Amino acid sequence: MPLLEVKDLQVRVEEREILHGLSLTVNKGEVHAIMGPNGSGKSTLSHVIAGKPGYEVTGGQILFNGEDLLEMEPDERAAKGVFLAFQYPVEIPGVATMTFLRTALNAQRKARGESEYSTPNFLKKVRDVAASLNIPQDMLRRGINVGFSGGEKKRNEVLQMALFEPSxxxxxxxxxxxxxxALRVAADGVNALRSPDRAMVVITHYQRLLNYIxxxxxxxxxxxxxxxxxxKDLALELEASGYAQFEEA
Amino acid sequence: MDVALVKPTTERATRELFAAARDRLPGSGPVSEARQAAFDDFARRGLPYRRIEEWKYTDLRTLLREIAPLAATPDQAALARAAKAVVARDAKGAYKLVLVDGVFAPQLSDQTPETGVEVRALRNILENNDVAARADLLITTAASDTMISLNTALATDGVVIDVAENLNLSRPLHIVHITTQSSTAAFTRSLLRLANGAHATLIESFVAAEGAAAYQAHDSVVLWIGDGAELQHVRLVEDAHDAANISTAIVTIGAKARFNSLNLTCGAAVSRYQGFIKFGGEGSHADVNGVNLLNGHQHGDTTLVLDHAVPHCSSNEVFRAVLDDQAHSVFQGKIIVQPDAQKTDGKMMTRALLLSDGAEADNKPELEIFADDVTCGHGATVGALDESLLFYLRARGLSEKEAQALLIQAFVGEAVESVADDGLRDVVIEAAERWLAARG
Structure with missing residues (x-):
């Protein structure tokens, strides 16, 4: 059974159809890149998979391990193993990163019927992962992403990915x-998470990222x-020829 | 409702109430004269209502309708029920001073063995000849407010605390107000005097014993902060959801002194906390913060008057309201800068978070500035929870309620973080968490 099966997906935002019958199949262990010009619907696809409100699915389906993903709340999807690394991670002042990480991890574990992490085990796990991504401890004590540079925000997303171990x-x-x-550090973090049990969908406008992932x-x-x-050669082709050939299609 | 028809009924009922209560009110001679004068003032003006500017959002004639009969002196059964409520609200390491149905209960209170701290019951002072304490206690000149007058007239008991010069009190003082009798009113008045250079922490809690409903808690505190003294002050209003809490703080701050105050209201159907805070000496600073966490049909009003009567003082007010269902929060903040009070720095910022379409937040800042070299500012925002933040948290596995709770805690945290002491801040955060947990 594929890990993710998107079948003939049609999505509207405020009466305008953005996805007109998109299909995609992703198996465990695979890394898929989705490329395309601005406005082609790449981010919409990622939002709909994660369950962001504001999108109306008018046709098609998304199956995750054979289960209907569209029937699930965003937090249920996260607990099942779906992880979206945001293009623009939000800043949440007043919620310490550590508190957030522990609340989120334990919420996911609880939803799966697993026991919650003890504090020492949790702290050790976070410290190890943070060290591998060059994330200093004091960043974890600050509000979520507050005062982080663009690179730090993305590393914080990779940190969460490593911590939650999504499929x-x-x-x-x-x-x-x-x-x-900054790109190299983040990409190294992602590459370290590649595994036969995990799939990745990499959405990007530029081929550059695909040199690293x-x-x-x-x-x-x-x-x-x-x-x-x-x-992967298709990405290089695109780099040379651009998206224009597809826009006219 | 026709107010003109309601008022005489209320006044007659209140006169009967006062007449009936008289035998139980401590003090004679000048004390009973002061009570009579205060009562006459209240009887003449009646419950404040919307045409009284200071009460325009909190019309007690419709919200309270009338003053409930005075609670009886608690019996053994009432004290036993109160004891259970005390255990549930025990602030770690504090000296508990417990008032049950408006009467000081020494058997439920802690001794304060530290040298230099004196705790007495109001009743004893009014019946003795401590003229200075009596004058401080019956102070009503700070504000011509009818509810203070009513409190002066009917206060049955309270605690009077004196902290000696330069004493750094090692443990907080915790005045716990407990009501056990439904459909009654309790009137309390307390006094804390910090002598010059003294440091203390005062917590005030308002709670119901199990089963107590539809009661009224009427309280005033008079706080004197001496030169170079420092007071940390936390109030927690967790009364029963059909109760009323009408409270006043009258605060006078000396020179080079600090007053750090936080009020958290999450209980009571109708509540009003009014703080009249006056700088009486130069070089002092006050943080006066508030949080309203309200749902259902709760109405919570915080009204602060900061009187910069002298130069070189600064004040900062941070107020947060989190409102669900049909709840109504009111914040009124007045900053007065007297003609001589140059170099005053007065700031006020209020933010309300509306969790439902039916909730309402009213905000009334007032600046009365009579000096020319001052910095004063105020700001206010009202909004809903940010959907993009909620989605981020939910995409990480938090349920809708968990995500909301985290964002609400962060929102409230901006008002709570001024509480410097970790233990004291935890007391506030725990109260907020109880409210969040009760939301389900």
């Missing part, structure tokens, strides 16, 4: 706003559909 990671424009060094499959989206699929 499906969707990375929405992870490279936006990052310089090359090398995909097994590349899909090109245009006007709310996947218009072409291939292997």
């Amino acid at each position: 499906l990671c969707i990375l929405d424009e992870m490279d936006s706003g990052l310089d090359i060094d 090398v995909p097994d499959f590349v899909h090109v989206m245009s006007k709310g559909r996947v218009v072409k699929s291939g292997n």
Whole structure:
């Protein structure tokens, strides 16, 4: 059974159809890149998979391990193993990152019927993961993402990914706003999480990110559909020729 | 409702109530004269209502309708019920001073063995010849407010605390108000005097014994903060959800002194907390913060008057309201800068979070500035929880209620973080958590 099956998905936002019958199948262990011009519906796809309010699904379905994902609340999806790394992680002053991480992790574990982490085990786990991503401890004591640079925010997303151990990671424009060094650190964090039990969907406008996170499959989206699929060479082709050929299609 | 028809009934009922209560009210001679004068003032003006500017959002003629009969002196059964409520609200390490149905209960209270701290019952002072304490206790000149007059007339008991010069009190003082009798009113008045250089923490809690309903708690505290003294003050209003709480604090701050105050209201159907805070000496600072956590049909009013009577003082007010269902929160903040009070720095910021369409927040800032070299400012916002923050938290596995609770705690935290002492801040946070937990 595929991990994720998107079938003929049609989505509207405020009466305007954004996705016009999109299909995508992702198996465990695979890394898929979704590329496409601005406005092609890449971020909409990631939001609908994660359950963001404001999108109306008018047709098609999304199955996750065979279960109907669209019937689930966002927190249920997270507990089942869906993780969205946000393009623009929000700042939440007054909620300490540590408190948030522990509340979220234990909420997910509880939803799965697992026991909550003890404080020492939790702290050790966070410290280890943070150290591997060069995230200093004092950042974890601050409000969520408050005063973080763009790179720090993205690393904080990778930290959560490592901590929650999801089976499906969707990375929405992870490279936006990052310089090359910050990108490399974040990408290394992501690569360390590649595993036969986990799949990744990497959404990006630019091919550059795919030099660091090398995909097994590349899909090109245009006007709310996947218009072409291939292997990593497709990304290089796009880099050379641009998206114009698909826009006219 | 026709107010003109209601008022005479209320006045007659109140006169009967006063006449009936007289035998139980401590003090004779000048004390009973002061009570009579205060009562006459109340009887003449009646319960404050919407045409009285200071009470425009909290019309007690419709919200309270009348003053309930005075609670009886608590019997053994009442004290036993009160004892259970005390245990549930025990602030760790504090000296408990317990008032049950408006009467000081020494058997439920802690001794305060520290040298330099004196705790007495109001009743004893009014019946003795401590003229200075009596004058302080019956102070009504700070504000010409009818509810203070009523409190002066009917106060049955309270605690009078004196802290000696330069004493740093090691444990907080915790005045616990407990009501056990339904449909009654209790009137209390307490006094805390910090001599010059003294440091103390005062907690005031208002709670119901199990089963007590539809009662009224009427309280006043008079706080004197000497030169170089420091008072941390926390109030927790957790009365029964059909009760009323009408409270006043009259605070006078000396020179180079600090007053750090936080009021948290999450109980009572109708509540009013009015603080009249006056700077009496230069170089002092006051943080006067408040939080209303209200749901159902609760009405909570915080009204603060900061009187900068002298130069070189600063005040900061941070107020937060979290409102669900049909709840109504009122914040009125007046800053007065007297003609001589140059270099005053007065700030006020209020924010309300509306969790439902039916909730309402009223905010009335007033600046009366008579000096020309001052910095004063105020700001106010009203809004809902940010959907993008909620989604972020939910995408990480938090349920809707958990995500809301985390954001509400963060919102409230901005008012609570001024409480410097960790233990004291935890007392406030625990009260807020009880409210959040009760939301389900």
